Amino acid sequence: MTGAEPVSVGGIVARIRDRAAAGQRTVSVDDMVAVLGRRSYGPFLFVPGLIGVTPLSGIPMVPAILAVIVAVFAIQIVLGRSHLWLPDILGRRSFDGATVADAMARIEPVAEKLDRWFYGRLPGLTGRHGVRVAALVCVLLAALVPFFEMVPFAGMAPMSAIAAFGLAILVRDGALMLAAILISVTSMAGLVWVLLAAV
DSSP, X not given: OTTSOOOOHHHHHHHHHHHHTSSOSEEXXXXXXXXXXXXXXXXXXXXXXXXXXXXXXXXXXXXXXXXXXXXXXXXXXXXXXXXXOOOHHHHTOEEEHHHHHHHHHHHHHHHHHHHHHOOSSSGGGXXXXXXXXHXXXXXXXXXHHHHHTTSTTTTHXXXXXXXXXXXXXXHTXXXXXXXXXXXXXXXXXXXHHHHHHHO
């Protein structure tokens, strides 16, 4: 799966927006997975991470659901599965269609810039082993999301790192992979500082 051609970030966002705006009152996780297809691991980390940094993350339980989805996908990536599976109990989870469409419309200009900025640097870091290491870090980040939620909107920090890992895999950008690692370390250090300060 990592050998697939890089995918347009703007294209992914537009497809999710179009699905959400297609007269559906709700958009399920299964709907979004269907839109992503099976060409690359990247979208399965990038999209939940991306949703986690939109206003949708302010809805109660959404960050936790996204973290579980990330963990389910990331563990399968670490194990090298070629076809990613999502339990029905998660696949049936749904979001308000209008809210999803609005969130995707808001980030579409950013997605277009991401397509211009990131592509093909240090591709060796986005090979099979690099992808598995990234997925392992994403499992750890997903496990920490509930702790980040102790501070309002702090959950955006680990979700940003997860989105960066997914994007790096999508566009085969090893420099962005390194940046995602830096974001992860900074997020974890910030969490430790907040927890120690609360003691």
